[in-house]
Amino acid sequence: MPMTTRRRLADTPIVPKIFFCLHCLRTSIKNFDVTNAENFAPGCVFDAVASVACKQYSSRNQICHQTSVGMLGNALEFSQILNWSQEFFVDHTAPDQNLDWDLTLRVQVGHLTLALATGFEAAELAHRREHGLTGTSKSKVTPNLVPYRSFVAGRRSIADDPTMLRLMPGDDGFLL
Numbered sequence: 562m563p564m565t566t567r568r569r570l571a572d573t574p575i576v577p578k579i580f581f582c583l584h585c586l587r588t589s590i591k592n593f594d595v596t597n598a599e600n601f602a603p604g605c606v607f608d609a610v611a612s613v614a615c616k617q618y619s620s621r622n623q624i625c626h627q628t629s630v631g632m633l634g635n636a637l638e639f640s641q642i643l644n645w646s647q648e649f650f651v652d653h654t655a656p657d658q659n660l661d662w663d664l665t666l667r668v669q670v671g672h673l674t675l676a677l678a679t680g681f682e683a684a685e686l687a688h689r690r691e692h693g694l695t696g697t698s699k700s701k702v703t704p705n706l707v708p709y710r711s712f713v714a715g716r717r718s719i720a721d722d723p724t725m726l727r728l729m730p731g732d733d734g735f736l737l
C-alpha cells in the first residue's frame with residue numbers, strides 16, 4: 562500500500578507576485594479563457610507551512626522552477642503590469658465611483674495580459690535555452706550551472722539593480 566503524506570497547510574496561503582513557478586504560469590496560460598473577462602494571473606499558490614513546492618506541484622511530487630535569476634527584473638515588470646491592469650477588474654460599488662469598465666474592454670485587457678504572459682514565458686524559455694538551463698522534455702541531463710553563474714555575476718557588475726537582472730539587447734527573448 563503506498564504511503565501518503567499530508568501537507569500541513571498554512572492559515573494564509575502565499576500568492577507569489579514575482580517568484581511564481583513556471584509550471585503554474587504555463588498551466589494558467591493554457592487554461593485562460595478571455596471570455597471570462599478576467600485579468601491574467603500566474604495562478605501559483607504556496608499553501609503549505611513547510612514546503613518548497615507550490616500547491617499544484619506538490620500534488621505531482623515535482624519541483625517548482627521559478628524565473629531564472631537573469632530575468633527577475635522582467636518578472637518584476639510583468640508583475641507590476643498585472644497589478645496595474647487589475648484596476649480594470651475592480652468592482653467599485655461606491656456610488657461616486659465611475660471606474661467600472663465594460664465587458665468588452667475587460668475582455669480586451671484579458672487578451673493583452675494573456676499575450677504579455679505568453680511573451681514572458683517564451684522569453685524565459687529562450688533565456689533558459691540560450692544558457693543551457695533546460696533541455697528537451699525527454700532529456701535527463703542536469704544543466705551545468707557554472708557558466709550561468711558566471712553570466713549572472715557579469716550582469717550584476719553592470720546592472721542598475723543587481724538583484725533584479727533583466728534581459729538586454731542581444732539576449733535571446735529580448736523584445737523592446
Ligand SMILES: [Zn+2]
Nearest residue numbers: 582585605615
Ligand atoms: Zn506553482
